[in-house]
Amino acid sequence: MSGVRAVRISIESACEKQVQEVGLDGTETYLQPLSMSQNLARLAQRIDFSQGSGSEEEEAAGPDGDAQDWAGAAAEQDDEEALVKFQPSLWPWDSVRNNLRSALTEMCVLYDVLSIVRDKKFMTLDPVSQDALPPKQSPQTLQLISKKKSLAGAAQILLKGAERLTKSVAENQENKLQRDFNSELLRLRQHWKLRKVGDKILGDLSYRSAGSLFPHHGTFEVIKNTDIDLDKKIPEDYCPLDVQIPSDLEGSAYIKVSIQKQAPDIGDLGTVNLFKRPLPKSKPGSPHWQTKLEAAQNVLLCKEIFAQLSREAVQIKSQIPHIVVKNQIISQPFPNLQLSISLCHSSNDKKSQKSATEKPGPEDHLYVLEHSLHLLIREFHKQTLSSIVMPHPASAPFGHKRMRLSGPQAFDKNEINSIQSTEGLLEKIIKQAKHIFLRSRTAATIDSLASRIEDPQIQAHWSNINDVYESSVKVLITSQGYEQICKSIQLQLNVGVEQVRVVHRDGRVITLSHQEQELQDFLLSQMSQHQVHAVQQLAKVMGWQVLSFSNHVGLGPIESIGNASAITVASPSGDYAISVRNGPESGSKIMVQFPRNQCKDLPKSDVLQDSKWSHLRGPFKEVQWSKMEGRNFVYKMELLMSALSPCLL
Amino acid sequence: MGVTCVSQMPVAEGKSVQQTVELLTRKLEMLGAEKQGTFCVDCETYHTAASTLGSQGQAGKLMYVMHNSEYPLSCFALFENGPCLIADTNFDVLMVKLKGFFQSAKASKIETRGPRYQYCDFLVKVGTVTMGPSARGISVEVEYGPCVVASDCWSLLLEFLQSFLGSHTPGAPPVFGNRHDAVYGPADTMIQYMELFNKIRKQQQVPVAGIR
Numbered sequence: 001m002s003g004v005r006a007v008r009i010s011i012e013s014a015c016e017k018q019v020q021e022v023g024l025d026g027t028e029t030y031l032q033p034l035s036m037s038q039n040l041a042r043l044a045q046r047i048d049f050s051q052g053s054g055s056e057e058e059e060a061a062g063p064d065g066d067a068q069d070w071a072g073a074a075a076e077q078d079d080e081e082a083l084v085k086f087q088p089s090l091w092p093w094d095s096v097r098n099n100l101r102s103a104l105t106e107m108c109v110l111y112d113v114l115s116i117v118r119d120k121k122f123m124t125l126d127p128v129s130q131d132a133l134p135p136k137q138s139p140q141t142l143q144l145i146s147k148k149k150s151l152a153g154a155a156q157i158l159l160k161g162a163e164r165l166t167k168s169v170a171e172n173q174e175n176k177l178q179r180d181f182n183s184e185l186l187r188l189r190q191h192w193k194l195r196k197v198g199d200k201i202l203g204d205l206s207y208r209s210a211g212s213l214f215p216h217h218g219t220f221e222v223i224k225n226t227d228i229d230l231d232k233k234i235p236e237d238y239c240p241l242d243v244q245i246p247s248d249l250e251g252s253a254y255i256k257v258s259i260q261k262q263a264p265d266i267g268d269l270g271t272v273n274l275f276k277r278p279l280p281k282s283k284p285g286s287p288h289w290q291t292k293l294e295a296a297q298n299v300l301l302c303k304e305i306f307a308q309l310s311r312e313a314v315q316i317k318s319q320i321p322h323i324v325v326k327n328q329i330i331s332q333p334f335p336n337l338q339l340s341i342s343l344c345h346s347s348n349d350k351k352s353q354k355s356a357t358e359k360p361g362p363e364d365h366l367y368v369l370e371h372s373l374h375l376l377i378r379e380f381h382k383q384t385l386s387s388i389v390m391p392h393p394a395s396a397p398f399g400h401k402r403m404r405l406s407g408p409q410a411f412d413k414n415e416i417n418s419i420q421s422t423e424g425l426l427e428k429i430i431k432q433a434k435h436i437f438l439r440s441r442t443a444a445t446i447d448s449l450a451s452r453i454e455d456p457q458i459q460a461h462w463s464n465i466n467d468v469y470e471s472s473v474k475v476l477i478t479s480q481g482y483e484q485i486c487k488s489i490q491l492q493l494n495v496g497v498e499q500v501r502v503v504h505r506d507g508r509v510i511t512l513s514h515q516e517q518e519l520q521d522f523l524l525s526q527m528s529q530h531q532v533h534a535v536q537q538l539a540k541v542m543g544w545q546v547l548s549f550s551n552h553v554g555l556g557p558i559e560s561i562g563n564a565s566a567i568t569v570a571s572p573s574g575d576y577a578i579s580v581r582n583g584p585e586s587g588s589k590i591m592v593q594f595p596r597n598q599c600k601d602l603p604k605s606d607v608l609q610d611s612k613w614s615h616l617r618g619p620f621k622e623v624q625w626s627k628m629e630g631r632n633f634v635y636k637m638e639l640l641m642s643a644l645s646p647c648l649l
Numbered sequence: 650m651g652v653t654c655v656s657q658m659p660v661a662e663g664k665s666v667q668q669t670v671e672l673l674t675r676k677l678e679m680l681g682a683e684k685q686g687t688f689c690v691d692c693e694t695y696h697t698a699a700s701t702l703g704s705q706g707q708a709g710k711l712m713y714v715m716h717n718s719e720y721p722l723s724c725f726a727l728f729e730n731g732p733c734l735i736a737d738t739n740f741d742v743l744m745v746k747l748k749g750f751f752q753s754a755k756a757s758k759i760e761t762r763g764p765r766y767q768y769c770d771f772l773v774k775v776g777t778v779t780m781g782p783s784a785r786g787i788s789v790e791v792e793y794g795p796c797v798v799a800s801d802c803w804s805l806l807l808e809f810l811q812s813f814l815g816s817h818t819p820g821a822p823p824v825f826g827n828r829h830d831a832v833y834g835p836a837d838t839m840i841q842y843m844e845l846f847n848k849i850r851k852q853q854q855v856p857v858a859g860i861r
Contacts, residue, residue: 395739403722407737410720410835412650 004108009100181224184241184287188222192293203243205297207304211381214304220245220293243289249296251347255305257369257429259437260338299345305377305425306343312426322426329426333434334514341373341429372432372468376425431497432468438514439471439495445516446475449523455479455632456486456530458523471495475523477530479634485541486534486634489526521584525562528584532565534634535580539569542641547577559583569641570617576644577617580637588633591620592644651770651794652802652833654810655841656819657848658775658787666777666784673775673789674764676813682768688776689718690788691760692846695744695751712751714744715839725839733836756781759846761788770794771809778849786849788842789814797832799825 017030034042117123185201188194194203206218221244306327313322313329322331328342383389388401396404402419405411411419443460450458459476466472477489490505500519502510512518529551539546547570552563564583571577577593596602596618608614623640630636661669678684697709715725724740727733734740744751763776772792778785791810796802803821810818823844824837 404737407722407724407739408735410650410723410725410735412719413721416722 007104011096181240184239185222187287188241188243188289191290194222203293205245205249205293206300207297207381210378211384212304213384214300214307216300216303217246218249218297218300220296239287239289241289243292245292245296249299251299251345252295253299253302253343253345255302255370255373256340256342256344256364257366257373257433258340258364259366259433260340261336301374301377302343302345305373306341308377308380308424309341309373309426309429312424316424316426331426331430333430334437337437339430339433366433366436368436369429369433373425373429376428380425434514435469435471435495435497438497438500441514441516442473442493442495442500442519445519446473446523449520453527456527456534458527469497477523477527479530479534479632481632482534482538482634485537486530488533488537489530491526521561524584528562528582529565531582531588531633532567532580535567535569535578535637538634538637538641539567542638542645543572544569544578544641544645545572553581556581556583557586559585561585571641571645573646575615575617575646578637578640578644579620588625590623590625590637590640592623592640593617593620650797650833650835651772651792652796652799652806653790653792653838653841654806654819654822655788655790655838655845656810656814656817656822657845658789658814658817660787666787669787670763670775670777673787673813674766677766677768677773677775680768680813682766682771682773685765685767687718687762688765688774689716689760689762690776690842691716691758692843694754694757696754698750698752711754713843714741715842717835717839717842720835723835725836727836727839727843733839735836757850759785759850761842763788778846780850786852788845790838790842792838798830799833800830 017033020029020031022028113123117125185194188203192203192205193209194201196202201222203220203222204218205220206212206214206216208214208218223242223244225240225242306329309329310324313324313331316322318331320332322329324330327345328340330338330340333339384398389398392398392401392404400419403416406416406419443462446458446460450460456477456479459478461474461476463472463474472495473493475491475493476487477491479486488505492503494501494503498514500512500514502512502522504510510522512522532549532551536546536549538544547568549567551565553566555566556564561584564581564586566579566581568577568579575595579591579593580588582588594617595615597614599618602618625636628636628640630639658669658673660666661672664672692713692715695712695714697712710728710731713727715727717723717725722738724736724738725733726736726740757780759778759780761776761778763774766773766775770793772790772794774788774790774792776788776790778788789810791806793802793806793809796805803825807818807821822841824840
């Protein structure tokens with residue numbers, strides 16, 4: 001280093017003035033450099049006078065960190081290196097000299113290295129190996145090749161994806177035949193509630209979550225079907241999943257409600273045959289566990305219905321007690337009538353299949369009432385979940401919302417009774433059965449009368465819209481051919497639970513009991529009244545004058561059903577009069593009154609001297625009605641009337 | 650719930666409690682009332698426990714827990730001059746749990762039982778008040794169903810009472826006096842019964858005829 005020629009270095013001061021702002025035309029405004037006093041003030045600010053030399057090192061630093069460091073460094077140096085003399089007057093160019101010196105060192109080293117490398121004896125420069133550049137080609141070919149590559153890459157990705165999709169589709173089709181346990185379990189979970197207990201999977205097929213209070217647990221177990229021989233061909237209906245239902249819910253059940261005319265012997269009770277109703281057709285796509293579980297749930301519901309009915313049958317006090325024997329409940333809604341509700345549960349054993357060969361008669365089983373029972377129990381379930389009951393305070397018992405208030409509001413017995421619904425399932429179904437029976441008997445009565453009696457005719461128009469406890473029918477009594485004239489007998493029958501209420505067109509309301517004889521008698525009496533009313537209407541049309549009319553005559557033989565009615569009409573000219581008496585039992589009696597001069601067998605007397613008196617009407621003669629021409633009473637009457645009114649021409 | 654008047658019938662001279670009750674019921678039946686079962690009103694007393702008393706040593710308050718067969722699902726709890734609580738029958742179970750705060754006064758259970766008569770709009774209950782095995786007096790309760798304001802029907806009630814109690818007709822109960830136009834409630838009936846029971850408890854035992 002000492003032999004090296006000295007290098008000339010030029011130094012320029014770098015303290016340019018700071019630019020304050022650059023004007024719009026490019027001129028720069030410079031900040032004035034600090035004057036000596038300003039500079040001194042700036043430096044003095046940096047001194048932390050609170051920092052003594054070594055005595056207060058732990059004091060928190062002032063806002064100016066530099067002064068702290070400087071003072072701290074100064075203190076440290078004083079403390080630690082007491083021997084080293086602090087040179088406060090380092091000349092300003094010292095740092096420059098140091099930097100230049102290090103730069104010189106670096107340059108010398110570089111010069112040495114380069115001179116050695118140039119010789120290539122001890123050091124060589126080796127370039128970094130690079131890929132050989134492809135020969136320069138025309139830009140189009142290059143583009144073609146690059147496009148081809150990128151397309152190939154995209155095609156590769158798409159092909160991979162397509163391959164995956166085809167594989168999964170093929171797998172799915174395979175799965176339909178060879179179903180996986182887990183996927184089957186997933187399908188099961190979509191229909192039924194399952195839970196895992198230990199290592200068993202249990203399910204719930206009871207109606208408890210729908211509001212039922214039946215104490216049956218209703219749990220079924222899901223088991224893996226492992227008895228399959230993989231070597232043999234897998235059967236069509238193979239299912240890797242099997243359900244095990246509780247033993248008392250096996251098979252199928254239904255509630256049979258039937259009405260019989262006469263009461264059987266006491267010894268016959270409880271021997272209801274368990275008809276094996278054919279299993280309801282399951283939907284074609286549903287797996288076998290679905291049908292199994294649905295059948296078990298139906299059995300459970302039937303059991304609940306029957307348990308509720310038998311509980312009520314025993315608890316409720318009625319005039320005629322209900323008999324509960326084994327699986328049958330017998331009650332008597334009407335005298336000589338017996339209603340039996342039985343639970344028919346047939347298991348799937350081979351033994352019972354052989355014995356049940358009888359077919360149930362169609363009239364025997366009232367399907368309507370069975371359906372009604374199912375609806376009623378479901379309604380009962382809904383009531384336990386309705387807003388009247390839920391939500392309830394934790395300390396209150398389950399029941400109607402107002403019953404909880406009955407204590408704090410001091411309800412008396414009347415108010416408590418009004419809240420509690422008193423009718424149970426059994427009472428409701430008995431009422432419905434009574435109504436059905438009464439309705440069918442009313443219809444049968446009307447129909448038998450209509451087929452038996454041709455004149456007058458009965459027409460019954462049953463209403464489409466009915467209640468479970470009430471139906472209505474409109475009965476018209478008319479004569480054929482004269483419907484427009486003779487329509488005074490129109491009855492509206494309201495068939496209730498225990499009685500039939502008749503509303504007449506003239507406003508009378510009559511209540512008939514359930515006895516069919518009463519209705520029949522009433523209709524017969526109405527029919528006889530109709531005939532007389534028809535004569536009255538006919539007289540109006542024909543121009544004849546009504547002389548007297550009575551719905552209930554007090555003369556003549558007494559009728560056993562209703563009363564006889566009578567009418568007397570006179571011809572327009574006054575010559576003739578027709579008198580009709582019609583009774584339900586005695587039939588009709590028609591008499592015609594002739595003028596005196598037409599009767600030959602009248603005794604002559606001296607009282608009547610004037611001949612004009614012979615034009616008055618005289619004695620009556622009876623008409624042989626059965627020999628009259630005409631297809632019905634009113635027609636005959638019309639013919640008679642027209643025969644008696646002389647032709648004016 | 651109509652306006653009710655509870656009063657005590659003094660035992661007739663020279664007759665026992667049972668015989669007086671018999672007299673009354675016969676009068677009612679002759680009047681035309683029909684018997685509709687029986688009724689029962691009972692009352693138990695509780696002291697507030699000594700541990701909850703303040704340092705001043707004030708006397709413990711008495712609480713009465715009553716039941717009335719007319720309101721079968723309710724239980725009434727009242728203090729002497731204080732509020733009356735109408736609660737569910739679970740209140741009795743609650744009292745068992747509050748044994749630490751309320752101690753039952755022994756041998757203080759008092760009850761009245763007897764027939765219940767209905768005469769059109771009036772409900773008449775004649776009961777024998779018993780404390781333990783001994784009969785202490787007779788209670789007569791008359792309720793006029795249609796009216797709920799005491800001041801409106803007091804005169805009618807008085808007239809009816811006079812018809813079969815005769816000279817033993819009571820005056821207007823103090824409960825009526827408090828709030829003339831307020832609606833009458835079951836709590837007021839129980840207050841009347843409580844006052845009646847207290848009066849009977851303070852009375853001497855009914856002297857048995859023949860001992861003196």
